[in-house]
Amino acid sequence: MSNITIISNEKNWMEHTAVTQLQGVADLPGAMQTVGLPDLHPGKSPVGMAVVTQGVIYPHIIGGDIGCGMGLYDTGLDGRKFKLERWVTKLNNIRELVDLPTVNPYNEPSPIYDLGTIGGGNHFAEFQVVDTSYDHTACHAIGLKDSQLLLLVHSGSRGYGQSILKRYQDCRGITGTEPIKSYLEEHDQAILWAERNREIVVVKLLDYLGYTPQAKKLIDCQHNFMEQKGDLYIHRKGAVSAERGPVVIPGSRGALTYIVQPAGNTAMSAFSLSHGAGRKWARSLCKSRIREKYDRDTIRQTKLKSRVVCHDTDLLFQEAPEAYKSIDSVIDILLQYELITVVATLRPVLTYKG
DNA sequence: ATGTCC
Numbered sequence: 001m002s003n004i005t006i007i008s009n010e011k012n013w014m015e016h017t018a019v020t021q022l023q024g025v026a027d028l029p030g031a032m033q034t035v036g037l038p039d040l041h042p043g044k045s046p047v048g049m050a051v052v053t054q055g056v057i058y059p060h061i062i063g064g065d066i067g068c069g070m071g072l073y074d075t076g077l078d079g080r081k082f083k084l085e086r087w088v089t090k091l092n093n094i095r096e097l098v099d100l101p102t103v104n105p106y107n108e109p110s111p112i113y114d115l116g117t118i119g120g121g122n123h124f125a126e127f128q129v130v131d132t133s134y135d136h137t138a139c140h141a142i143g144l145k146d147s148q149l150l151l152l153v154h155s156g157s158r159g160y161g162q163s164i165l166k167r168y169q170d171c172r173g174i175t176g177t178e179p180i181k182s183y184l185e186e187h188d189q190a191i192l193w194a195e196r197n198r199e200i201v202v203v204k205l206l207d208y209l210g211y212t213p214q215a216k217k218l219i220d221c222q223h224n225f226m227e228q229k230g231d232l233y234i235h236r237k238g239a240v241s242a243e244r245g246p247v248v249i250p251g252s253r254g255a256l257t258y259i260v261q262p263a264g265n266t267a268m269s270a271f272s273l274s275h276g277a278g279r280k281w282a283r284s285l286c287k288s289r290i291r292e293k294y295d296r297d298t299i300r301q302t303k304l305k306s307r308v309v310c311h312d313t314d315l316l317f318q319e320a321p322e323a324y325k326s327i328d329s330v331i332d333i334l335l336q337y338e339l340i341t342v343v344a345t346l347r348p349v350l351t352y353k354g
Numbered sequence: 355a356t357g358t359c360c
Contacts, residue, residue, distance in 0.1 A: 065355045
């Protein structure tokens with residue numbers, strides 16, 4: 001049994017099921033260090049965690065959406081000239097990004113079925129602006145500026161990653177140099193295409209909205225992936241690396257997104273950080289709990305005066321801000337454990353969901 | 355999470 005660290009405090013609600021699931025991961029043969037981050041919540045395998053194994057890998061911990069992550073882009077447009085109503089109308093006219101023409105700029109054919117789409121669930125594309133800058137030097141280094149319009153895309157490899165997992169999940173734990181190498185090669189392809197897909201979403205969206213895309217990638221960080229370090233393997237499920245520069249930690253669509261810089265204490269968190277606010281309510285419970293609070297239109301607006309374009313009203317209830325923990329408490333805990341410093345906060349202006 | 359059941 002490996003040692004377990006749960007990074008939390010008294011104010012942070014954590015579901016018992018998630019802790020039990022984390023214990024189950026820690027009990028797997030070869031598990032050396034198991035970490036629950038503040039956004040830990042139950043899943044098929046627990047989400048918001050990292051586990052370091054020796055000599056063995058567990059693809060089911062990473063799950064099917066290999067390479068899922070956050071791509072933050074500078075659109076090259078001025079946030080002050082942003083015409084909210086016009087863009088809401090235009091985006092309402094398309095069913096999904098699959099309706100828009102897709103150009104694959106790469107030599108290889110795409111293994112992702114609907115290249116340039118974001119998928120469902122908690123995936124989104126969100127226009128944002130800088131709300132508050134806390135570290136001007138770091139903002140400058142990243143390329144974050146006041147008044148610029150940003151686009152944050154949350155998506156992954158989806159069906160493609162799932163098809164990879166399907167071929168490896170029967171083995172509850174893969175050992176041996178060649179079998180591990182085989183999974184990692186396919187895994188790396190899923191990582192590559194998930195990142196390419198996020199960029200193509202950005203290009204398609206800006207093109208459709210009438211702008212010659214000159215988008216520039218500022219940060220791209222994945223939160224479902226495996227990292228090899230010699231004979232050690234860091235599995236991250238709903239957790240980002242703390243060793244690859246600044247990180248995007250989004251809140252719910254009704255909350256700020258944080259840009260953070262990893263700090264010096266991350267050995268205790270298996271060099272990992274939270275990937276978001278973390279789900280608080282099961283999807284199946286959301287609609288009955290907040291049905292009375294909203295109508296068709298008000299569920300498409302947020303406290304921060306931002307707007308949401310999505311044709312699936314049930315999904316909007318499942319992904320409502322109430323269904324998520326407070327991002328501020330997640331950030332407070334990461335600060336308390338000296339895992340991060342805060343660089344800036346971003347404010348959503350328009351969220352697009354599939 | 356899921357061309358939302360191979």
